[in-house]
Amino acid sequence: MRLLLDSFWRAVAYCLLPRVILLSLAPLVVMIALAAGLSYFYWDASVAWTRGALDAWPLLSTVWGWIGNIFSGDVTAFLAPLMVVFAVTPMIVVLSLLIVAALMSPALTRLVADRRFAGLEQKKGASMLWSIARSFGLTVLAMLALVVSMPLWLIPPLVLVLPPLIWGWLTYRVMSFDALADHASAEERATLLRTHRLPLLAIGVLCGYLGAAPSIVWASGLLFAAAFFILIPLAIWIYTLVFAFSALWFAHYGLDALAQLRAQRTAAASSAPLLPADALDAERRLASSREIT
Structure with a gap:
């Protein structure tokens, strides 16, 4: 419990660092760049195709004409750009989050390691390719x-669970693995994931509930079209900040647990009684050192 709470408060404090805040804004920058590029090359063609599709349906053409007579305007000219925006935005958001998530988690783990565990040996127990393949399979x-x-989900309590x-x-499965990928050996990682399975799962579930918060903002942006371009970027930023907090929480917990495991093993090895063969080797080393001196 001490390790769980200590890593929680440290993750909260690290979220206030300028470096973490800048990383949380990275998806917005990527999203704006992707949107600008796609708009430059494909906006006119996409809007024209969408408007043609709306006008091509006879039943819808009647509806558009009826609405246009009421509001004295071209309805399809107004709806076509909105439909393009609503269709493309989820793809841009997901792509931006995937790009940033692939870069953010290792960067945040290195930040924790450099600030708190600079002396912790890196045993490189997993490669980046294996981590990516494992994350994809688990996803x-x-x-x-x-x-x-x-x-x-139709049963009311279960949709919340x-x-x-x-x-x-x-x-839990992805971030706990990534937090230990560089510093722990394969054996150490397996030991920690087995020993700390319940606390790590609890961290994952709590972060899962926190990840539901941006969905409320996202749904509000879909309901209130006028605020779409404000609420959706806000939801993306909140989601990225939750992701950063999750990565920091797992990094603090995992690296602290690894440091404690190594300290315990070192203490156990130093206090363990020497076996006869070990004692003989120790005497030989002592004798050879005396001869040298």
């Missing part, structure tokens, strides 16, 4: 679990 499993569990639990499991 696919989580998406399948979400799809399979959707019928259960199952999605955060699934996302919490995914967060």
Whole structure:
């Protein structure tokens, strides 16, 4: 419990660092760059195609004409740009978050390691390619679990439990692995993940519930179209900040647990009685050192 609370407050404090705040704003920068590039090359063609699709349906053409007579305007000319924006925004957001998430988690782990565990040896127990492949496979499993569990969401209590639990499991499996990938050996990582399974899962579930907060802002942006361009970037920033907090929490917990594990093993090795063969080797080393001196 001490390690859980200590890592929590440290993660909260690290979220106030200018470097972390700048990292949390990175998806907005990437999203603006992607939107500007796509708008420059494809905006006119996309709007023209969407407007043509709206006018091509006879039933909808009648509806557009009826609405246009009421408001004295071209309805499709107004709806086509909005439909393009609503269709492209989720893809831009997801791509931006994936790009930043791939870069943010290692950067935040290095930040924690440099500030708190500079003397902790890096044993490189997992490669980046293996970490990416593992994260992709776990994400696919989580998406399948979400799809399979959707019928259960009709039961009111379960809709508040199952999605955060699934996302919490995914967060726990991915971020705990990434937090230890550089510093722990494969054996140390397996030991820590087995020993601290419940606290790490609790961190993941809590972060899963925190990750649901931006969805409220996102839904508000969809309901209030006038505030779409304000609420959606706000939701993206909150989501990225939650992701940064999650990565920091797992990094503080995982590296602190690793440091304690190594300290315990060192203390146990130094206090363990020497076996006869070990004692003989120690005497030989002592004798050789005396001969040299």
